[in-house]
Amino acid sequence: MTGAPGMNIVVVGAGYVGLVCGACFAQWGNRVTCVDIDADRIRRLNAGDVPIHEPGLEPLIAANVRAGRLFFTDRCDDARATQAVVQAVVIAVDTPPGADGRPDRSAVLAAASGAVAVFGERTVVAVKSTVPVGTCGAVREAVAQALAKQGGAAPPAGTFAGTFDVVSNPEFLREGRAVDDFMHPHRVVIGADGDAGRDVMCELYRPLAAQGVAFVHTSSAGAELIKYGANAFLAARVGLVNEIADLCEALELDIGEVAAGIGLDPRIGAEFLRPGPGFGGSCFPKDTLGLLAAARGRDVALPILESVVRSNEARKQGLAERVRRALGGLSGKTVAVLGLAFKAGTDDVRCSPALDLVAGLLQGGAVVKAFDPAAMGHLRRLLHGVEYCTGALEAAAGADALVVHTDWREFAALDWRRVKSAMRGAVVYDFRNLCEAARMRELGFHYFPVGGAPLAPDKG
Numbered sequence: 001m002t003g004a005p006g007m008n009i010v011v012v013g014a015g016y017v018g019l020v021c022g023a024c025f026a027q028w029g030n031r032v033t034c035v036d037i038d039a040d041r042i043r044r045l046n047a048g049d050v051p052i053h054e055p056g057l058e059p060l061i062a063a064n065v066r067a068g069r070l071f072f073t074d075r076c077d078d079a080r081a082t083q084a085v086v087q088a089v090v091i092a093v094d095t096p097p098g099a100d101g102r103p104d105r106s107a108v109l110a111a112a113s114g115a116v117a118v119f120g121e122r123t124v125v126a127v128k129s130t131v132p133v134g135t136c137g138a139v140r141e142a143v144a145q146a147l148a149k150q151g152g153a154a155p156p157a158g159t160f161a162g163t164f165d166v167v168s169n170p171e172f173l174r175e176g177r178a179v180d181d182f183m184h185p186h187r188v189v190i191g192a193d194g195d196a197g198r199d200v201m202c203e204l205y206r207p208l209a210a211q212g213v214a215f216v217h218t219s220s221a222g223a224e225l226i227k228y229g230a231n232a233f234l235a236a237r238v239g240l241v242n243e244i245a246d247l248c249e250a251l252e253l254d255i256g257e258v259a260a261g262i263g264l265d266p267r268i269g270a271e272f273l274r275p276g277p278g279f280g281g282s283c284f285p286k287d288t289l290g291l292l293a294a295a296r297g298r299d300v301a302l303p304i305l306e307s308v309v310r311s312n313e314a315r316k317q318g319l320a321e322r323v324r325r326a327l328g329g330l331s332g333k334t335v336a337v338l339g340l341a342f343k344a345g346t347d348d349v350r351c352s353p354a355l356d357l358v359a360g361l362l363q364g365g366a367v368v369k370a371f372d373p374a375a376m377g378h379l380r381r382l383l384h385g386v387e388y389c390t391g392a393l394e395a396a397a398g399a400d401a402l403v404v405h406t407d408w409r410e411f412a413a414l415d416w417r418r419v420k421s422a423m424r425g426a427v428v429y430d431f432r433n434l435c436e437a438a439r440m441r442e443l444g445f446h447y448f449p450v451g452g453a454p455l456a457p458d459k460g
């Protein structure tokens with residue numbers, strides 16, 4: 001790529017975000033060290049084994065390791081060995097929700113304080129993790145204290161004053177298409193409280209500026225809220241289309257047609273108007289709760305967002321009940337579940353609606369056979385009592401009902417005639433509307449789409 005910045009960067013946290021941004025920064029010509037406290041993860045990465053499923057990531061990592069631009073270590077101070085002067089430390093550690101819904105930002109603070117070991121004379125700490133408003137200020141304090149222990153001094157915000165600056169640089173990539181999203185984002189948000197950090201971030205993202213990508217420059221607090229605000233909007237959109245889909249079912253209308261008609265309004269737009277089993281994953285559930293907790297802390301009511309969270313929770317809790325109604329009971333029935341990840345293209349099962357679906361099916365007395373092209377390993381650790389299968393046909397064998405949970409394209413492309421002969425029953429509940437309804441009916445399935453009328457098998 002042209003306009004390569006050639007900077008020295010440390011990325012702390014080698015998960016979905018850290019690995020993707022680390023590999024992409026390296027691809028732009030920077031020297032990048034990814035640091036993670038999970039020694040096993042680092043051992044696997046150093047052995048050439050990429051621990052997450054993300055299209056295009058494995059070859060990107062391999063190419064940049066081979067080119068001598070990408071390194072992995074479980075000790076931040078090791079980064080010193082490969083990086084002479086570190087210009088940017090990018091924090092991409094997890095921020096899981098605490099008991100009260102507030103994100104636990106202790107890993108962010110620990111990662112930033114630990115990173116002082118690699119500080120050069122002018123190092124920017126860029127917080128990419130999704131964090132509550134004000135976290136950059138807390139990071140500044142934590143880093144200052146860590147420096148003080150080393151006998152260093154903290155500069156005023158927005159200046160290097162010979163040491164460091166802290167900026168917010170929220171990430172908007174989507175799992176399943178993360179590399180493409182990172183390389184071709186809709187915008188880059190840089191939240192800086194002065195010129196020092198902002199200039200370094202502009203230099204780091206120069207390849208994207210050269211592509212004409214929009215840059216949003218704001219304060220660190222503004223950037224922190226942009227990330228939460230964006231996820232609140234997206235979650236609300238999912239919730240609303242799911243509710244309209246429910247109404248379509250009651251009115252025997254087709255959500256596909258209705259959503260297409262709604263989405264043609266440019267104020268609404270056609271994207272993200274597909275109904276499904278409810279939102280899951282590591283971001284929307286956590287970030288909606290995080291924003292609600294932050295608002296509560298400021299005595300601000302967010303009743304719309306509260307309803308979105310409640311509506312989504314109710315939807316996930318009701319998935320097994322939908323299958324029970326379609327089957328006329330669960331006890332003693334065998335149900336095949338296709339897809340466990342919260343969406344296609346990823347092995348991430350964090351807060352996946354599949355967890356609620358499978359738990360509900362098991363609770364109702366069903367035998368559950370499950371298959372996912374990428375997420376089996378993770379789910380095996382989380383859900384017991386499930387018969388895990390090596391393919392969709394194996395899952396379908398002897399099943400009374402089959403549920404399509406995740407929108408993997410290969411499920412749409414299945415040989416549904418073979419699936420039908422493998423099954424004992426004929427019920428298919430398609431939470432993603434992946435299958436062609438008329439074809440399913442023709443093949444003799446009793447087909448339940450989401451947001452549409454069920455189709456009884458074609459008798460002719």
Ligand SMILES: NC(=O)c1ccc[n+]([C@@H]2O[C@H](COP(=O)([O-])OP(=O)(O)OC[C@H]3O[C@@H](n4cnc5c(N)ncnc54)[C@H](O)[C@@H]3O)[C@@H](O)[C@H]2O)c1
Binds near residue numbers: 036130171
């Ligand atoms: N996953 C997404 O799609 C996505 C998108 C945008 C933003 N985000 C945000 O980015 C952040 C990271 O998300 P993720 O999905 O990559 O998480 P993840 O759980 O996949 O990865 C986090 C990694 O950080 C490591 N870690 C934790 N504490 C550490 C420390 N002190 N030092 C070094 N490593 C440490 C963990 O071992 C783990 O490997 C979160 O705040 C998330 O909300 C995620």
